[in-house]
Amino acid sequence: xxxxxxxxxxxxxxxxxxxxxxxxxxxxxxxxxxxxxxxxxxxxxxxxxxxxxxxxxxxxxxxxxxxxxxxxxxxxxxxxxxxxxxxxxxxxxxxxxxxxxxxxxxxxxxxxxxxxxxxxxxxxxxxxxxxxxxxxxxxxxxxxxxxxxxx
Amino acid sequence: xxxxxxxxxxxxxxxxxxxxxxxxxxxxxxxxxxxxxxxxxxxxxxxxxxxxxxxxxxxxxxxxxxxxxxxxxxxxxxxxxxxxxxxxxxxxxxxxxxxxxxxxxxxxxxxxxxxxxxxxxxxxxxxxxxxxxxxxxxxxxxxxxxxxxxxxxxxxxxxxxxxxxxxxxxxxxxxxxxxxxxxxxxxxxxxxxxxxxxxxxxxxxxxxxxxxxxxxxxxxxxxxxxxxxxxxxxxxxx
Numbered sequence: 001x002x003x004x005x006x007x008x009x010x011x012x013x014x015x016x017x018x019x020x021x022x023x024x025x026x027x028x029x030x031x032x033x034x035x036x037x038x039x040x041x042x043x044x045x046x047x048x049x050x051x052x053x054x055x056x057x058x059x060x061x062x063x064x065x066x067x068x069x070x071x072x073x074x075x076x077x078x079x080x081x082x083x084x085x086x087x088x089x090x091x092x093x094x095x096x097x098x099x100x101x102x103x104x105x106x107x108x109x110x111x112x113x114x115x116x117x118x119x120x121x122x123x124x125x126x127x128x129x130x131x132x133x134x135x136x137x138x139x140x141x142x143x144x145x146x147x148x149x150x151x
Numbered sequence: 152x153x154x155x156x157x158x159x160x161x162x163x164x165x166x167x168x169x170x171x172x173x174x175x176x177x178x179x180x181x182x183x184x185x186x187x188x189x190x191x192x193x194x195x196x197x198x199x200x201x202x203x204x205x206x207x208x209x210x211x212x213x214x215x216x217x218x219x220x221x222x223x224x225x226x227x228x229x230x231x232x233x234x235x236x237x238x239x240x241x242x243x244x245x246x247x248x249x250x251x252x253x254x255x256x257x258x259x260x261x262x263x264x265x266x267x268x269x270x271x272x273x274x275x276x277x278x279x280x281x282x283x284x285x286x287x288x289x290x291x292x293x294x295x296x297x298x299x300x301x302x303x304x305x306x307x308x309x310x311x312x313x314x315x316x317x318x319x320x321x322x323x324x325x326x327x328x329x330x331x332x333x334x335x336x337x338x339x340x341x342x343x344x345x346x347x348x349x350x351x352x353x354x355x356x357x358x359x360x361x362x363x364x365x366x367x368x369x370x371x372x373x374x375x376x377x378x379x380x381x382x383x384x385x386x387x388x389x
Contacts, residue, residue, distance in 0.1 A: 022297070027296060027298035027299070071303040072296045073305075103308070103355075105356035105357060108359040108371065109245075109355070111246060111248045111294055112248060112297060112308075112356070113296060114296050145279060
């Protein structure tokens with residue numbers, strides 16, 4: 001008899017433990033790596049970066065790789081990348097990313113995420129941004145860099 | 152009437168005491184059947200009832216409508232074949248998406264009564280299993296893209312898509328009580344834990360809820376409770 005009550009009790013307790021968390025892949029950001037145009041080694045740059053018309057995503061930070069979000073409400077996004085020089089003046093280049101969006105279901109806790117296919121990148125070439133290389137056709141995860149900027 | 156109230160209280164008290172030795176004695180006597188004067192015949196018949204929780208929830212909650220009919224039939228003194236049949240229509244708001252699941256289900260299985268009834272009492276403390284099947288449609292009403300941060304506002308998709316002819320198969324372990332409160336009228340309470348066996352998912356996402364089973368966890372588990380009122384249509388005593 002007591003064993004049945006114990007079983008009932010355990011069942012009732014386990015019914016309460018249904019919390020699930022979203023730990024899976026989310027919508028990927030664009031990963032940019034900065035390399036030296038001559039040596040092809042990673043070369044950090046002091047940068048303020050953000051989408052056109054928006055507040056800066058990162059400000060006055062020295063880095064050699066950047067993960068910046070992509071706009072899921074549109075098929076294209078343009079970022080302004082401003083190098084901050086030693087005398088605190090800024091030199092701005094822009095990078096435009098165009099893509100096809102696809103939604104995929106992740107899990108109950110996460111819901112749907114977007115992935116970006118058939119990407120195309122164009123940049124301005126005014127000052128420090130000397131060249132760029134697109135490393136992938138689709139952006140579906142954040143495991144590796146998607147584009148490299150040579151400066 | 153008073154007799155049946157005392158029945159109910161006695162039943163609960165007896166549940167607390169250890170009746171192991173009593174059980175052994177009585178099962179021996181059960182097999183000798185009619186000749187032994189300590190054996191009281193049990194009623195055989197079809198017991199039909201409804202879950203009382205679902206109509207209450209249907210009335211009080213906008214997002215849920217459903218009914219469930221339960222039935223069982225005594226095969227032997229302690230063994231019953233039991234089933235549930237129901238319909239449910241539920242709209243679920245998950246963290247990032249909203250969907251409506253509508254369909255019907257049936258569950259079939261056996262209950263075994265662990266409780267030894269004294270005299271003419273006919274109460275149950277049972278363990279059982281069920282095999283369940285449901286057939287339903289799932290309409291994805293809207294969803295918001297899941298992304299890290301809010302640098303760009305995430306896109307919201309609001310055109311709904313309906314997926315029909317989905318189904319699910321599952322197995323359940325049930326434990327519960329049934330108490331005879333008036334002549335042939337029973338109140339029941341049961342809990343169950345269940346596991347999905349197979350499911351036909353919509354094209355672009357997964358089933359996270361199915362009628363009869365409830366919410367499906369990542370591992371395919373679920374749990375439910377129900378409260379029932381049922382009446383046994385008596386056919387014979389044995």
